Amino acid sequence: MAVPQKTKKLLANTGDSSAFSFKTETKSFFKAPRGLTEELIREISAFKNEPKWMLDFRLNAYKVFLKESMPKWGADLSGIDFENIRYYVRPQDKAKTKWEDVPSEIKDTFDKLGIPEAERKFLAGTGAQFESEMVYHSVQENLSKLGVIFESTDDGLKNHPELFKKYFSTIIPVRDNKFAALNSAVWSGGSFIYIPKGVHVELPLQAYFRINTENMGQFERTLIIADEGSSVHYVEGCTAPTYSTDSLHSAVVEIMVMKGARVQYTTIQNWSSNVYNLVTKRAVAQEDAQMFWLDCNLGSKVTMKYPSIILSGKRAKGEIQSLAFAAHGQHQDAGGKVIHLASDTSSTIVSKSISKDNGRSTYRGLVKVVKGAKNVKTRVVCDALMLDSTSRSDTYPTMDIREQDVAVAHEATVAKIGEEELFYLMSRGLTEEQAATMIVNGFAAPIVKQLPMEYAVELNRLLALEMTGSVG
Amino acid sequence: MSKKTTLQIKNLHASIDGIKILNGVSLNVSSGEVHVIMGQNGSGKSTLLSVLMGHPRYSVDGGSIKLDNLNILKMSVNERAQAGLFLGFQHPQVVAGVSYGNFLRTARNTVAMARDKKAVAVSPMDFAKGMKAEMERLKIDPIFISRSVNEGFSGGEKKKSEVLQMAMLEPKIAFLDEIDSGLDIDALKIVAKELVALHKKQKMALVVVSHNPKLIALLSPKKVHVMSKGKVVKSGGKELVKQIEKLGYDAFLKK
Numbered sequence: 001m002a003v004p005q006k007t008k009k010l011l012a013n014t015g016d017s018s019a020f021s022f023k024t025e026t027k028s029f030f031k032a033p034r035g036l037t038e039e040l041i042r043e044i045s046a047f048k049n050e051p052k053w054m055l056d057f058r059l060n061a062y063k064v065f066l067k068e069s070m071p072k073w074g075a076d077l078s079g080i081d082f083e084n085i086r087y088y089v090r091p092q093d094k095a096k097t098k099w100e101d102v103p104s105e106i107k108d109t110f111d112k113l114g115i116p117e118a119e120r121k122f123l124a125g126t127g128a129q130f131e132s133e134m135v136y137h138s139v140q141e142n143l144s145k146l147g148v149i150f151e152s153t154d155d156g157l158k159n160h161p162e163l164f165k166k167y168f169s170t171i172i173p174v175r176d177n178k179f180a181a182l183n184s185a186v187w188s189g190g191s192f193i194y195i196p197k198g199v200h201v202e203l204p205l206q207a208y209f210r211i212n213t214e215n216m217g218q219f220e221r222t223l224i225i226a227d228e229g230s231s232v233h234y235v236e237g238c239t240a241p242t243y244s245t246d247s248l249h250s251a252v253v254e255i256m257v258m259k260g261a262r263v264q265y266t267t268i269q270n271w272s273s274n275v276y277n278l279v280t281k282r283a284v285a286q287e288d289a290q291m292f293w294l295d296c297n298l299g300s301k302v303t304m305k306y307p308s309i310i311l312s313g314k315r316a317k318g319e320i321q322s323l324a325f326a327a328h329g330q331h332q333d334a335g336g337k338v339i340h341l342a343s344d345t346s347s348t349i350v351s352k353s354i355s356k357d358n359g360r361s362t363y364r365g366l367v368k369v370v371k372g373a374k375n376v377k378t379r380v381v382c383d384a385l386m387l388d389s390t391s392r393s394d395t396y397p398t399m400d401i402r403e404q405d406v407a408v409a410h411e412a413t414v415a416k417i418g419e420e421e422l423f424y425l426m427s428r429g430l431t432e433e434q435a436a437t438m439i440v441n442g443f444a445a446p447i448v449k450q451l452p453m454e455y456a457v458e459l460n461r462l463l464a465l466e467m468t469g470s471v472g
Numbered sequence: 473m474s475k476k477t478t479l480q481i482k483n484l485h486a487s488i489d490g491i492k493i494l495n496g497v498s499l500n501v502s503s504g505e506v507h508v509i510m511g512q513n514g515s516g517k518s519t520l521l522s523v524l525m526g527h528p529r530y531s532v533d534g535g536s537i538k539l540d541n542l543n544i545l546k547m548s549v550n551e552r553a554q555a556g557l558f559l560g561f562q563h564p565q566v567v568a569g570v571s572y573g574n575f576l577r578t579a580r581n582t583v584a585m586a587r588d589k590k591a592v593a594v595s596p597m598d599f600a601k602g603m604k605a606e607m608e609r610l611k612i613d614p615i616f617i618s619r620s621v622n623e624g625f626s627g628g629e630k631k632k633s634e635v636l637q638m639a640m641l642e643p644k645i646a647f648l649d650e651i652d653s654g655l656d657i658d659a660l661k662i663v664a665k666e667l668v669a670l671h672k673k674q675k676m677a678l679v680v681v682s683h684n685p686k687l688i689a690l691l692s693p694k695k696v697h698v699m700s701k702g703k704v705v706k707s708g709g710k711e712l713v714k715q716i717e718k719l720g721y722d723a724f725l726k727k
Contacts, residue, residue: 424565429583442569
């Protein structure tokens with residue numbers, strides 16, 4: 001999704017949910033053969049002209065990836081065939097900062113999705129990733145003059161080696177999990193963002209991720225550093241065409257929110273139903289810092305994603321709000337984790353899921369308060385809405401609290417879409433589909449209304465598309 | 473709405489979970505008429521209104537419901553609303569997160585376009601104008617437009633909101649289930665006045681379930697019916713209300 005104005009037109013024209021599903025014929029600059037080898041990792045690193053430490057980092061991560069077992073919990077990942085995936089597809093020789101320079105067929109793809117038209121209207125900067133590489137990046141001139149960096153992660157490594165090395169992989173170590181290790185071995189693209197001390201970026205920075213090739217693996221790596229007292233809102237959108245065989249998206253996102261800074265990270269995930277979406281996202285919030293994950297998952301075959309916040313400094317605040325929609329053949333296994341390491345910290349986790357037509361959604365969450373973290377407040381709310389009796393919803397909230405002085409609130413509801421609500425709305429002349437869509441939108445509203453207006457409109461439209469043909 | 477419309481209910485039988493509730497209700501209602509249905513609790517009044525509107529939990533076991541030539545029993549709930557039926561609920565449903573104004577405008581547009589192919593959707597601005605005027609007549613706080621449907625509404629506000637919806641949707645025949653419950657005396661007068669105005673202006677037929685002699689007096693119905701054990705056992709004019717007040721329902725049931 002991502003870009004309202006044009007997408008809206010596109011959706012209106014096609015009137016079906018496959019609006020993002022078109023494929024683009026492209027001539028890739030380089031397309032790796034299927035499967036992962038040490039040789040390929042060396043090749044990727046050489047292609048990118050990386051320093052030796054990064055090659056060593058990748059090779060070490062590859063070893064960890066081979067050694068680590070698949071997660072023994074969560075969604076069914078048995079369909080992933082690591083041998084059949086293309087780990088690296090380079091669409092052009094290097095990222096452009098002028099839209100005109102982007103190859104026309106890629107430009108067409110993003111034009112259809114409404115990029116970079118939206119940039120002029122309500123964004124402070126835009127990035128676009130096609131397959132493995134960022135093909136385009138730009139940031140408002142006044143922001144770059146203030147020292148704001150918004151580049152592809154590859155360029156970040158090249159242009160700001162010290163800053164990069166200081167934070168890269170410090171929040172999510174290679175050994176965190178098998179997919180973080182895989183990402184560390186083959187990462188490519190993603191955003192590198194630095195906001196200098198005291199700078200407030202008022203409009204969102206947006207990155208758009210597109211998988212086009214069949215059996216593609218996309219492994220972007222994002223690193224956001226918000227220096228003391230700064231603030232930024234980063235928005236990512238993801239889409240892919242539908243293929244009969246599976247693709248893999250396995251990103252790693254690390255965020256350092258320094259003293260008194262604020263970061264909001266918004267995701268609108270609308271991968272096609274053949275994408276495994278296995279993402280590790282974690283932020284550290286220092287003293288008086290605020291981190292807010294707003295995570296909307298509508299697409300993908302399987303999503304496993306639990307945005308995390310480590311509240312490391314006093315009075316830090318963490319908030320995770322997520323919305324998941326699981327339709328036929330989808331499993332959204334999502335939630336969030338907050339670790340309270342310091343006193344006077346507070347956290348909120350709100351999770352809302354909608355399941356229909358055999359779809360399955362799982363809330364999996366952890367709130368941990370370590371010994372010595374006093375006067376902590378935490379609140380966890382998970383609500384599940386099921387549209388029929390074939391869908392499924394599970395909740396796994398874990399609380400690990402090692403301190404006395406903690407205020408904990410936990411609420412959970414599971415509801416089937418109400419016959420009485422439907423009857424009431426239909427008695428006013430609304431069709432069953434209109435009524436059900438209204439109830440679903442109403443259920444999602446507390447999350448959706450926190451999105452910037454353009455995205456909220458778009459998300460409601462996507463929800464309505466998901467509901468098309470779902471009843472009667 | 474100049475043409476006269478008639479709702480014909482013939483020998484209607486209905487049950488819920490295998491329990492018979494309606495045992496042969498017959499009733500005719502034409503545009504421009506006000507009917508009141510009275511009866512003891514459990515006599516089937518609310519069920520009758522729910523069945524007329526097509527509540528999915530009830531099964532219709534026999535009889536017919538016709539609106540002029542339309543076979544209402546073959547129509548879905550929303551088709552019935554589009555055909556011109558309306559139900560004011562005794563306990564209006566809360567629909568969390570759905571904005572009242574948006575809901576009612578969508579409903580109004582859907583109904584208007586179903587009734588007349590040439591109708592166009594009313595703009596949010598124009599709709600809000602009409603709705604605000606109606607809200608003023610009913611003395612409903614304009615803040616409700618931006619609230620969720622019935623969420624945080626008091627009992628009285630919910631009932632006024634039902635009348636507001638009725639006004640905006642312009643049905644041919646409106647069923648009102650204890651529209652007076654939860655209303656204080658001032659609110660009752662406001663609601664009754666508006667019901668009479670809508671009835672006169674739009675030639676709308678009203679079928680009102682109520683125990684409240686004050687409301688009934690204000691509506692001055694053409695016909696009063698008494699229901700018992702799932703049947704209409706007595707029909708008459710306004711004088712029936714006084715008799716019931718005096719003698720109680722038992723007097724009618726023995727016959």
